[in-house]
Structures are given as C-alpha cells and as structure tokens.
Amino acid sequence: MTSLPENNPAAATSPPRASTTPESAPSKPAANPTPGGTRAPAEIALTIRDLSIYFGTNKVLKEISLDIQSKAVTAIIGPSGCGKSTFLRSLNRMHELVPEARMEGQIRLFGHDIYSANVDPVVVRRRVGMVFQKSNPFPTMSIADNVTVGLRLNGIRDRGLLAERTEQTLRMAALWDEVKDRLRSPAISLSGGQQQRLCIARALAVQPELLLMDEPASALDPIATARVEELILELKKDYTIVIVTHNMQQATRISDHTAFFYLGELVEYDTTSKIFTNPTKRQTEDYVTGRFG
C-alpha cells in the first residue's frame, strides 16, 4: 500500500550497527563511504513493518511500513492527531511511558529488532536520541553538565573525556562560540533558541545512531528556527534524522524524504520533491497545497 522511495528492502541487510558517529572531527566526513559523485546504494537505518500502536482500545497507528534511509533527513508531516508524534516516539520506545500503550509489528534498527523481548528500552534510547518540541535543559545543571548528563548518569567519570565531548558536541550544535566562556552558568540562562541547540548537543553527546526530532523549531522565532535548520542540514552528514514538523516549508527546506500521515495511516512516502510537487495521492496533494489540515 505504500510506495518505498528508491531503496529496496533487501538493502536493510547491510552491516549491522554501522558506526554513524566518527569519534573525532565531526565536521570532516573523511571516513564517509559515499563521497560526492559516485552514489553508493543508500543504507537503511530503520526498517518498519506493519507497525500498529494502540492506547488502550484506541488504534492510533495502523499497519505502518516504511524504510528510513541512513544519513538523510526524513520528515513526517500530517494534521494534528494523525499519529506522527506517536510514530516518532515508537522509534525509541518512548510511547511506552503511556501505561496502556501496546504495539504490533516490527522495527529494526540497522537490522536489530528494537522490540525483541531481550532488548531493554533504556539501551534503545541510548542508540536513538530525541529532541523535543519544548526545549527542556535541566534547570539544576550548568550548560556543560547538561551536555554530559547522559554520559555521567551512565557511569562515565573521566573528566578529560567529558570535557572533550562537551566541546565536540557543542561545536556540532553550533553553540560552542556562544557559550565557551560560561560553561558553568545555569543552562536556563540561555535564550530559547540556544536552549534548544543545547538540547540537541545533549542528545548528540551520548553518540546515538539516530536522532528523532519532534517539532524542534515550532517554539522558536524565525532566526532561531533558521539556525536549527542549518544545524540539521549540517548533522545530516553524520546522522540519520527523523523530524516531525507542522511547517511544510521547513519540510521542503531540510528533508530528503517525506512521509504524509493521516488518521493513523501512512498515506504516502516518497522523496520530498515528489511529495511536494507531484504527489500520487489526492489527499497528499490537498494537504501540501493547504486545502485541509
């Protein structure tokens, strides 16, 4: 029922847990296996098959199947209540915080079933990071402590490593130059846009393989939004990003693929340019041209 963009599902059997996070110099993709020009077959980061999510008896996602390409930005669009946030949260098992949530189907991260019985959701969340709509740096911690909290609370004490990771991830989040002289100040002293980039740095510091973003710019002013979008395009070189957005222009600016959700179903999934210029389904066309939703 869904058209999968360019990739064939067989490609999902590529090397499991391929390292998407180079240890040093994140801005230099020296070890990038796909240099510009010769395009290697795109690797699949996530394989989702027949995913259904229930909250109690309410079926909020209906048999979703799609592949998410590695080192690309995939946008999830759709009107409010279409299940796009639930979809995103099912990718790192955050939807399980709702007591009566239940899932069916399969999600594989680089070939590994993240819902298999012996997988701890805590471990899944270390591999799949998340940035929320409302920036939420921890108010009791400094800027630097916010960045390293995921490492420190998982037992890493090495001060040298923590300092190194702080600078590295703050640079990746394009925040280093603004905060390098006040790393010990409270995180809540930053502006809203800076706080959101701090949250992105915090998510990157644990070196996830995938980054989920739930409307990360919807609470920001246009300038801060532009900075976050630039950052997403920069991060795409090393990370796989799935982003939920209400803003169609944003989807066209930053994403490679777009999935349109409506009433819990995946209506259409294709390259972003196809979705926005020549969609196959009537519903998609109506939504992207602003006729409903």
Added chain:
Amino acid sequence: MEAPNHQWRKIKNVMMQITTLVCAILVITPLCLLFYHLLSSGISALNWDFFTKLPKPVGETGGGIANALVGTFVLLGIAAMVGVPIGVLGGIYLAEYGASWLNRWIRFGADVLNGVPSITWGMVVYALVVVPMKGFSAWAGGIVLGMMMIPLIMRTAEEVLRLVPNGYREASLALGISKWRTILQIVVRTALKGIVTGVLLALARVAGETAPLLFTAFGNRYWNHNLSDPIAAVPLQIFNYAISPYEDWHRQAWAGALVLLLVITLINVSVRVLTRDRFSQSTH
C-alpha cells in the same frame, strides 16, 4: 428606585465589612497576646545561664535548660533519621511509581495519620519501643517524633515532585538514563528545595510536641550520655516547670516557651528564605 432602600444596602455593606475586619483582627490577636505574655513573663529569666547551665535543685534560684535545648535537637535529629528517608521515599513512590488505586489508599492513610492525636502516638511508641527496651529513652522520643513527621513529609514530597514538569523526565529517559537514576538525579534534584522545605516544616511542627514525649523521652534533669536513657526536651521542661509550685520555675517555664517559639520561628523564616529563592530562580 427609592432612596431608603439604597441607604439600607450601604449600611449592610459597611456592617459586613466591619464584621469581617474584626474577625480578621481577632485571628492575629492571640499571636500578639502570646508574644506579649511570653516576653513580659519570660524575659526576666532569660540570661546567659539559662542557655548554658543545668537546672538547679528545688529551692535554689537560677540555673538553665541547656540539657533540654540540646535534648530537643538530639530528638529532632533522631526524628529526622526516621522520618526523612521513609517520608521522602514514600513521596517518591506516590509521585513517580504508584498505581492510582494504591496511591488513593496510601494518601488516605497519611491524612488519617496526620489527624491522630499526638498522645496516641506516644502510647503506641510506649508499647512498641519503651516496653521492650524496659525504659524511657531518647530513641523512643526521637522515634515517636519521626513517625509523626512521616505523613507530613510524604505528602509535601509528593506535591513538589508532581510540580516537576514531565519534560524533564522524558528528556532524561530519552537519553537512555534509567528510571531510578532519572528520579534521583533529575526529578528529586529539581524538587530538592521543596522537599527540604517540607522537612523543615515537619521539624517545626514536631519540635513543640509535649504529649508524646511524656512517656517516651520522659525528661531528664541532667545531661543525657546514652541515647537509651531518658532525655530532656524543652517542651517537657516547660511542662514540668509550669505545674510546679515555685515562682522561679514558673518564670523559667515562660522563658523556655519563648525560646521554643523563637526556634520554631527561626525554622519558619529559613523556609521563607528557601522558597523565595526558588521563586526568584524560576522567573529567570
């Protein structure tokens, strides 16, 4: 509209206003009387000796309540050791883990416990601690105050933990931090000032308790050198002095009450300072 009608309405309005004002003033009158009495009757016995000396034998004037002051702080220390961990952890359970039906019963139980007369607590601890230990002791006195603190601390801890926005819990869990670490290092740390406030208020509440100490800590005219022996406490000393027939002891009872009130006021002021800090922080 007829004029007299208006007049009557205005009179009713003014009468109502005056009545409520008088009642509002009546509310703070006892406090003023209390301070006035304590100051006028107790200030004459309040001197350096009062804070540093042991009570004098019957018939001699002078002496102090140093042992009772220390005793009260020792009892509060034991009470905190009992009440704080159980109260705070219980509050964490209610706010972070509990199933709603169980929470309802626990909250109901805590509210009932808050209403249990303090002398009842004394009798219970007398049976549970004093009888098996074959004697009154500081332990028994501290335990009874600690048990009285548990429901108070538990309810305030639950309230302030619930005030921590859910976004912080989600942010922490999404970083792959386990639930118990999230609760201790993120949620409790965010609510810490509120929890400390609750603990201080509970301490202030039990610091003046007399009835439960009568047959647990019992009181002591000398220094306590062993927590398994009876210990003096300011409220007990006040009670013993107040029911005595000696004029000098009566003055000391007033002075003791004044000191006790000052200690409790001090705790309340520190609570004020703590909460003011919290509000100023959240506005940044």
